[in-house]
Amino acid sequence: MIKSDEYALIVAGGTGRRMKSDLPKQFLEISGSPILMHTIKAFYQYSNQIKIVLVLPEGDFDTWHELCQRHDFQITHQLQSGGNTRFQSVKRGLEKLPEKGLVAIHDGVRPLVEEATIATSFNLARKDQSAIAAVRLKESIRRVDNETSNALDRSEFRLIQTPQTFDLALIKQAYLIAEDQTLTDDASVVERAGYKISLFEGSYRNIKITTPEDLVIASCLMDRRLKG
Numbered sequence: 001m002i003k004s005d006e007y008a009l010i011v012a013g014g015t016g017r018r019m020k021s022d023l024p025k026q027f028l029e030i031s032g033s034p035i036l037m038h039t040i041k042a043f044y045q046y047s048n049q050i051k052i053v054l055v056l057p058e059g060d061f062d063t064w065h066e067l068c069q070r071h072d073f074q075i076t077h078q079l080q081s082g083g084n085t086r087f088q089s090v091k092r093g094l095e096k097l098p099e100k101g102l103v104a105i106h107d108g109v110r111p112l113v114e115e116a117t118i119a120t121s122f123n124l125a126r127k128d129q130s131a132i133a134a135v136r137l138k139e140s141i142r143r144v145d146n147e148t149s150n151a152l153d154r155s156e157f158r159l160i161q162t163p164q165t166f167d168l169a170l171i172k173q174a175y176l177i178a179e180d181q182t183l184t185d186d187a188s189v190v191e192r193a194g195y196k197i198s199l200f201e202g203s204y205r206n207i208k209i210t211t212p213e214d215l216v217i218a219s220c221l222m223d224r225r226l227k228g
């Protein structure tokens with residue numbers, strides 16, 4: 001069923017300092033296309049009716065237009081300029097969206113998000129007003145301080161991903177709170193604003209391309225996906 005109240009807010013307003021490349025990482029190519037185009041395609045493949053807002057760094061609109069021309073990229077989307085932090089970029093992106101409906105907020109640098117993950121996030125958010133992709137830890141975890149470290153019970157922790165999908169009225173209200181450095185994702189903002197959040201099982205393939213080795217892993221996974 002086509003749901004006309006579904007939006008995707010794809011945030012790609014960062015500069016990718018940890019990637020250490022001249023070009024912001026969201027524009028780097030994997031499997032023949034810029035990372036960001038794979039990400040947008042994933043949402044379009046989920047639904048060709050979804051309305052997409054893309055947040056880019058203020059100075060990179062021309063770069064994006066040139067890439068779209070070069071790659072004959074035709075998926076309709078609306079652009080918004082980002083801010084100095086992810087919080088500010090999301091907040092600016094939300095300005096482009098209406099009060100009613102659901103929005104999946106997604107990192108532009110998670111191109112391997114799967115259709116099933118997007119579908120689950122919208123379905124759960126329709127019921128619970130929020131849906132946050134999360135995965136269990138595959139390794140041991142310790143709390144460290146200067147001198148010592150202590151083993152923790154990994155079953156008590158989750159790694160948090162995007163999409164993070166919300167009722168639009170709720171997320172717009174949540175983003176009225178004051179920004180601080182601990183608010184590294186949308187779930188934290190919503191929780192700080194006093195709302196409950198719901199987690200669902202994400203995917204280990206939905207990696208965030210952050211440092212150079214992630215680019216190698218993402219290229220391999222994307223090549224395999226495109227080969228079917």
Ligand SMILES: Nc1ccn([C@@H]2O[C@H](COP(=O)(O)OP(=O)(O)OP(=O)(O)O)[C@@H](O)[C@H]2O)c(=O)n1
Pocket residue numbers: 011012013014015016017018019026055082083084085086087089090107108109110208209210
């Ligand atoms: N001011 C910012 C900072 C980040 N993001 C986006 O948020 C997502 C997750 O952030 P991250 O991986 O940290 O990207 P960067 O901030 O670009 O990377 P770094 O922290 O290494 O500089 C990315 O798609 C990034 O473009 C954004 O829209 N606006």
Ligand SMILES: C[C@](O)(CO)[C@H](O)COP(=O)(O)O
Pocket residue numbers: 086107160161162184185186208210
């Ligand atoms: C939103 C996020 O991808 C969830 O894991 C993450 O918090 C972004 O963090 P970053 O430090 O901006 O990469």
